[in-house]
Amino acid sequence: xxxxxxxxxxxxxxxxxxxxxxxxxxxxxxxxxxxxxxxxxxxxxxxxxxxxxxxxxxxxxxxxxxxxxxxxxxxxxxxxxxxxxxxxxxxxxxxxxxxxxxxxxxxxxxxxxxxxxxxxxxxxxxxxxxxxxxxxxxxxxxxxxxxxxxxxxxxxxxxxxxxxxxxxxxxxxxxxxxxxxxxxxxxxxxxxxxxxxxxxxxxxxxxxxx
Numbered sequence: 678x679x680x681x682x683x684x685x686x687x688x689x690x691x692x693x694x695x696x697x698x699x700x701x702x703x704x705x706x707x708x709x710x711x712x713x714x715x716x717x718x719x720x721x722x723x724x725x726x727x728x729x730x731x732x733x734x735x736x737x738x739x740x741x742x743x744x745x746x747x748x749x750x751x752x753x754x755x756x757x758x759x760x761x762x763x764x765x766x767x768x769x770x771x772x773x774x775x776x777x778x779x780x781x782x783x784x785x786x787x788x789x790x791x792x793x794x795x796x797x798x799x800x801x802x803x804x805x806x807x808x809x810x811x812x813x814x815x816x817x818x819x820x821x822x823x824x825x826x827x828x829x830x831x832x833x834x835x836x837x838x839x840x841x842x843x844x845x846x847x848x849x850x851x852x853x854x855x856x857x858x859x860x861x862x863x864x865x866x867x868x869x870x871x872x873x874x875x876x877x878x879x880x881x882x883x884x885x886x887x
Contacts, residue, residue: 679784686783695789695852697782698758701770702741712777716745735780739773790851797854805861808834812869827866834862 700711713734719725742749753768754775782788792800811830816823838855845851 682784682786685786689788694782695791696756696775696778697787697789697850698756698778699781700778701758702774712774712781714741714745716741718744735784737773737777737780739771739776741771741773787850789846790849792851792853798857800853801857801861804834804838804858805865808862808865809869812866813873816869816873831862831866835859838862 702712702714703710713730715725715730740752742751750768752772754770754772755768756770756775759769808830812827815826815830819826838858842853842855845853
């Protein structure tokens with residue numbers, strides 16, 4: 678690791694970092710390799726060109742199964758590169774390959790950036806206020822069509838928030854926290870109905886009887 682890359686990493690002064698994964702090694706048929714891996718038999722039998730493999734390279738020693746190509750689940754972990762991201766069945770990356778991804782991220786200075794917490798919170802508050810104002814307008818103007826229109830706009834909001842966050846991550850390696858914004862949009866329509874359907878009616882009832 679070059680001193681400049683190490684200094685750049687330390688200068689970030691982050692207590693933790695998200696790993697920007699480049700890829701895996703092809704230990705099974707059909708898999709592509711991002712990192713060069715040697716089996717121990719290849720090392721002992723010198724089945725490689727030392728200068729081609731090791732010159733100006735960082736070498737990481739670690740467990741990759743009993744032998745390359747033999748399936749093993751020891752020291753193997755789930756990562757965002759898993760093909761079954763939602764319904765993960767088996768871990769796909771050895772611990773030593775995760776370390777290789779970390780070293781590659783530091784060398785290439787391709788870090789995943791994060792917004793300050795107050796910026797994420799401000800965005801969520803803005804989306805909350807916008808959705809409440811919009812749904813409140815729909816409730817007063819649309820009447821019978823309120824539920825249908827609200828659901829359509831909620832879906833559009835979800836897709837818009839998701840696409841913006843994906844765009845920021847793919848093009849700028851910027852991680853935007855969207856969970857609070859999604860919850861706000863999901864419950865805004867319900868809160869508007871509770872406000873106009875219950876709270877306003879109770880307030881008007883007490884006002885008439887006082």
